[in-house]
Amino acid sequence: MERFDAIVIGGGPAGSTCAWQLRRAGLDVAVIDKRDFPRDKVCAGWVTPAVVETLRLDTDEYRAGRVLQPIRSFRTGSMAGHMVETRYDEVASYGIRRFEFDHYLLDRSGARQLTGHAVKRIERAGGLWRINDLAEAPVVVGAGGHFCPVARRLGAKVGSTESIVAAHEVEFEMTDAQRAGCAVAEETPEIFFCDDLQGYGWVFRKENVLNVGLGREDNRNIADHVRRFCDWLAARGRIPRDMPSKFKGHAYILHGRSRRISSGDGIVLAGDAIGLAYDRSGEGIRPAVESAVIAAEIIAGAGGSFDETTFAGYEGRLRARFGERGTESGLPDWIPAGLRRAVAAKLLGTGWFSRRFVLDGWFLHRRQPPLPAS
Numbered sequence: 340m341e342r343f344d345a346i347v348i349g350g351g352p353a354g355s356t357c358a359w360q361l362r363r364a365g366l367d368v369a370v371i372d373k374r375d376f377p378r379d380k381v382c383a384g385w386v387t388p389a390v391v392e393t394l395r396l397d398t399d400e401y402r403a404g405r406v407l408q409p410i411r412s413f414r415t416g417s418m419a420g421h422m423v424e425t426r427y428d429e430v431a432s433y434g435i436r437r438f439e440f441d442h443y444l445l446d447r448s449g450a451r452q453l454t455g456h457a458v459k460r461i462e463r464a465g466g467l468w469r470i471n472d473l474a475e476a477p478v479v480v481g482a483g484g485h486f487c488p489v490a491r492r493l494g495a496k497v498g499s500t501e502s503i504v505a506a507h508e509v510e511f512e513m514t515d516a517q518r519a520g521c522a523v524a525e526e527t528p529e530i531f532f533c534d535d536l537q538g539y540g541w542v543f544r545k546e547n548v549l550n551v552g553l554g555r556e557d558n559r560n561i562a563d564h565v566r567r568f569c570d571w572l573a574a575r576g577r578i579p580r581d582m583p584s585k586f587k588g589h590a591y592i593l594h595g596r597s598r599r600i601s602s603g604d605g606i607v608l609a610g611d612a613i614g615l616a617y618d619r620s621g622e623g624i625r626p627a628v629e630s631a632v633i634a635a636e637i638i639a640g641a642g643g644s645f646d647e648t649t650f651a652g653y654e655g656r657l658r659a660r661f662g663e664r665g666t667e668s669g670l671p672d673w674i675p676a677g678l679r680r681a682v683a684a685k686l687l688g689t690g691w692f693s694r695r696f697v698l699d700g701w702f703l704h705r706r707q708p709p710l711p712a713s
């Protein structure tokens with residue numbers, strides 16, 4: 340049993356960011372993750388410049404030996420309508436591979452890495468949190484993603500009554516022949532909204548790597564939706580016909596739907612463990628990183644003593660940053676499905692709507708400045 344100032348459970352973007360900030364504040368920190376790193380994480384892998392700035396990512400250092408794909412344009416539209424290309428004068432986003440990105444951030448955090456340990460026991464003993472008889476600390480950060488054991492400890496009903504997005508994707512390095520059969524440009528990800536607006540599919544090329552996926556709120560028959568989407572893309576020459584057929588799936592909660600409690604007695608959650616992914620885009624890395632920065636700031640300012648009041652202001656700061664949670668109820672049922680489809684296809688096929696709402700608003704959050712880290 341080792342003693343630390345803080346234990347972070349989960350080494351994804353939320354966990355590594357929190358650990359990095361706590362180490363910078365001089366705390367002795369351990370990150371416990373059930374997987375050994377580098378590890379894969381199901382994700383399209385686009386991050387906005389705001390994330391790069393908050394993380395103070397040295398892009399030159401990062402791209403040495405890792406994929407960092409600059410994005411300067413997008414093709415967007417609905418599967419039933421036209422596609423629109425929107426160009427930016429500067430880099431509007433980046434494409435990363437999660438097994439590289441998460442590994443880099445975890446190593447850079449400077450925390451003690453206790454990887455390959457699935458957290459099964461979280462016990463309170465003498466004012467400390469004891470994890471798996473492996474490590475103990477006065478404060479625990481739950482950054483274990485959607486299925487976080489700390490979120491469960493705080494009462495999250497994982498996998499039962501929660502309203503989730505289910506997403507499937509495949510990521511692979513293309514052969515020369517596959518590259519020839521792929522019309523997607525490296526700097527231009529493609530986003531295709533489902534006709535019923537319950538989700539969207541994407542094709543994202545990062546150098547020689549292709550990432551294809553689809554996520555939906557109405558997640559019944561998700562595998563059928565994904566198969567139909569890929570057939571549709573292949574028929575239009577967007578993706579190679581012989582790409583791998585084995586897709587990986589994962590779930591997450593959109594911010595507007597999440598009812599998870601964000602903190603407790605000497606416990607705080609960050610990222611997907613709370614369910615913070617942006618409602619329209621499902622982008623979760625930025626909220627994961629930003630919530631971790633806020634959580635770390637509170638921990639570092641607590642002077643080593645933690646109780647149920649320590650994180651009293653945390654939920655308010657999350658709401659101030661990301662808006663109210665648990666209020667989103669989706670598109671009203673009284674709008675007829677046919678009308679929804681027609682209006683959506685029309686709007687999504689126009690240049691001004693795509694730039695102003697879909698990209699600048701929903702996907703890039705360009706009007707919200709980056710959160711500074713310490």
Ligand SMILES: Cc1cc2nc3c(=O)[nH]c(=O)nc-3n(C[C@H](O)[C@H](O)[C@H](O)COP(=O)(O)OP(=O)(O)OC[C@H]3O[C@@H](n4cnc5c(N)ncnc54)[C@H](O)[C@@H]3O)c2cc1C
Nearest residue numbers: 349351352353373383384385458483484506610611623624
């Ligand atoms: C298909 C798909 C595509 C996506 N694409 C994007 C995208 O392009 N851009 C974007 O911003 N967001 C995207 N997201 C969302 C994004 O992946 C998540 O929001 C983000 O990973 C959240 O980070 P996190 O650190 O909170 O959790 P995670 O990245 O899930 O990390 C959690 C960590 O906790 C560990 N863990 C879990 N349980 C335990 C346990 N019991 N004990 C110990 N360790 C444990 C896991 O091994 C993992 O390393 C996508 C999601 C999906 C499903």
